[in-house]
Amino acid sequence: xxxxxxxxxxxxxTIILKLLKENKRMYxxxxxxxxxxxxxxxxxxxxxxxxxxLHALEAEGLLTTETEFIGKRVRKYYSLSDxxxxxxxxxxxxxxxFVSTMKTLLNIExxxx
Amino acid sequence: MYQIKDRHIDFILxxxxxxxxxxxxxxxxxxxxxxxxxxxxxEENGDFEHFYQKTxxxxxxxxxxxxxxxxxxxxxxxNYYTMKKAMIISGAVSASFFTTGLxxxxxxxxxxxxxxxxGIGILSLVFLPLMFLLxxxxxxxxxxxVTIGLxxxxxxxxxxxxxxxxxxxxxxxxxxxxxxxxMLLLFLPFYFFTGIRNPxxxxxxxxxxxxxxxxxxxxxTLMRSPKGTQIRDQxxxxxxxxxxxxxQAEWALLKEKQSDSLSKGLNAEAEKVLQMCENIKQHIVKExxxxxxxxxxKNEGASIGDHSFSDVFNNTTVSKESQVLKSIxxxxxxxxxxxxxxxxxxxxxxxxxxxxxxxxxxxxxQLIQVERMVLQNERVLVASK
Numbered sequence: 001x002x003x004x005x006x007x008x009x010x011x012x013x014t015i016i017l018k019l020l021k022e023n024k025r026m027y028x029x030x031x032x033x034x035x036x037x038x039x040x041x042x043x044x045x046x047x048x049x050x051x052x053x054l055h056a057l058e059a060e061g062l063l064t065t066e067t068e069f070i071g072k073r074v075r076k077y078y079s080l081s082d083x084x085x086x087x088x089x090x091x092x093x094x095x096x097x098f099v100s101t102m103k104t105l106l107n108i109e110x111x112x113x
Numbered sequence: 114m115y116q117i118k119d120r121h122i123d124f125i126l127x128x129x130x131x132x133x134x135x136x137x138x139x140x141x142x143x144x145x146x147x148x149x150x151x152x153x154x155x156e157e158n159g160d161f162e163h164f165y166q167k168t169x170x171x172x173x174x175x176x177x178x179x180x181x182x183x184x185x186x187x188x189x190x191x192n193y194y195t196m197k198k199a200m201i202i203s204g205a206v207s208a209s210f211f212t213t214g215l216x217x218x219x220x221x222x223x224x225x226x227x228x229x230x231x232g233i234g235i236l237s238l239v240f241l242p243l244m245f246l247l248x249x250x251x252x253x254x255x256x257x258x259v260t261i262g263l264x265x266x267x268x269x270x271x272x273x274x275x276x277x278x279x280x281x282x283x284x285x286x287x288x289x290x291x292x293x294x295x296m297l298l299l300f301l302p303f304y305f306f307t308g309i310r311n312p313x314x315x316x317x318x319x320x321x322x323x324x325x326x327x328x329x330x331x332x333x334t335l336m337r338s339p340k341g342t343q344i345r346d347q348x349x350x351x352x353x354x355x356x357x358x359x360x361q362a363e364w365a366l367l368k369e370k371q372s373d374s375l376s377k378g379l380n381a382e383a384e385k386v387l388q389m390c391e392n393i394k395q396h397i398v399k400e401x402x403x404x405x406x407x408x409x410x411k412n413e414g415a416s417i418g419d420h421s422f423s424d425v426f427n428n429t430t431v432s433k434e435s436q437v438l439k440s441i442x443x444x445x446x447x448x449x450x451x452x453x454x455x456x457x458x459x460x461x462x463x464x465x466x467x468x469x470x471x472x473x474x475x476x477x478x479q480l481i482q483v484e485r486m487v488l489q490n491e492r493v494l495v496a497s498k
């Protein structure tokens with residue numbers, strides 16, 4: 001099952017921040033591949049969603065970038081800024097909390113009486 | 114693994130920018146991404162161009178430019194929540210300036226003007242534009258966006274127009290007329306015909322359109338018609354000219370008496386007062402009628418309007434002469450047996466508080482009254498000789 005883009009949209013920021021926290025610096029293609037591998041192809045980030053988010057996160061000051069030349073082309077590596085590091089933890093715990101709330105809300109784990 | 118050559122890179126980069134992606138950063142990101150995919154998935158002797166086209170098409174729904182549009186909108190609206198907060202705060206601030214300003218205005222306390230300027234200014238230059246940006250972001254269809262844009266535009270124009278009007282700044286009338294034109298000729302038809310086609314919004318649209326039209330109608334009901342204004346101005350002018358005639362007659366009568374009694378004409382102070390009043394009146398009339406003299410008014414069919422005196426007063430000649438008139442009158446009153454009572458007239462107040470609250474007609478009448486009082490004194494004087 002591949003998740004719908006609506007589901008991914010709300011969590012993309014969290015995914016990026018968390019991955020960069022674990023991996024120090026990554027480039028776009030690497031992020032999509034890592035996500036794909038970690039989720040057994042269940043989450044496939046689209047280019048149309050990933051790059052706008054990366055640029056927006058950079059504009060917000062959460063990410064810092066460095067560029068490297070690979071032959072004639074340029075590769076842009078993203079890593080977390082100090083505020084990005086803080087927000088990464090916040091986002092992850094917020095999402096964990098959200099997941100448990102959703103479980104209760106949708107009765108995925110019925111409470112035992 | 115496919116080996117990507119420099120010519121491939123040029124080809125891809127050209128294609129990406131030809132597809133409408135203009136942000137350099139984004140171009141390079143996409144280029145690297147495509148190259149990675151090709152390198153990892155295309156066999157060494159594979160068909161580069163075919164594979165590239167297939168890959169790039171998986172990036173978007175309709176066109177590659179979507180990615181750029183999305184990027185721009187995310188960057189611009191990274192402050193979406195800040196903007197929303199700013200909109201609410203500016204709205205609240207403007208509303209409170211508005212209410213306090215209005216209360217101050219009606220109680221005639223100082224500071225009302227500045228509060229109303231801030232209230233209207235923030236409303237039309239901060240609150241409404243922010244509301245427009247946020248609403249446009251929420252709506253999908255171009256029609257909705259245009260409707261919101263037109264509505265905001267007429268809102269900004271009408272509130273700025275009213276502000277300019279009360280501040281006597283130039284351009285107020287054009288703004289007001291423009292806003293009404295935008296609202297009734299563009300916004301309303303657009304809103305009505307887009308809303309009425311959708312069964313969900315049909316009733317709402319009809320009701321809102323009726324309310325909007327009635328509100329405009331009520332506003333116009335309160336307004337004097339152009340013809341009405343014209344007749345009123347003609348009446349004002351006729352009254353003024355009759356008073357002028359009375360004044361001249363009194364003056365002529367006095368001269369007659371003076372020649373009978375062999376007195377040596379008006380005394381110097383009286384002469385000065387009368388002359389200064391005449392000067393100020395001429396200047397006011399000239400200012401109002403593009404250079405006509407008082408005696409030309411009737412023949413030219415020109416009329417003096419119900420305009421605020423402050424506009425004319427800011428002409429330095431009039432304000433200077435008003436100050437001179439006051440000092441001349443003070444000198445006159447020191448010698449005269451019956452004093453000319455000019456308390457409350459526009460030139461009496463050294464801070465010129467009155468000038469904002471009177472119109473040109475009232476100012477002219479006050480000057481005529483001063484002249485008649487002086488002439489009356491002179492007649493009494495002549496009679497007693």
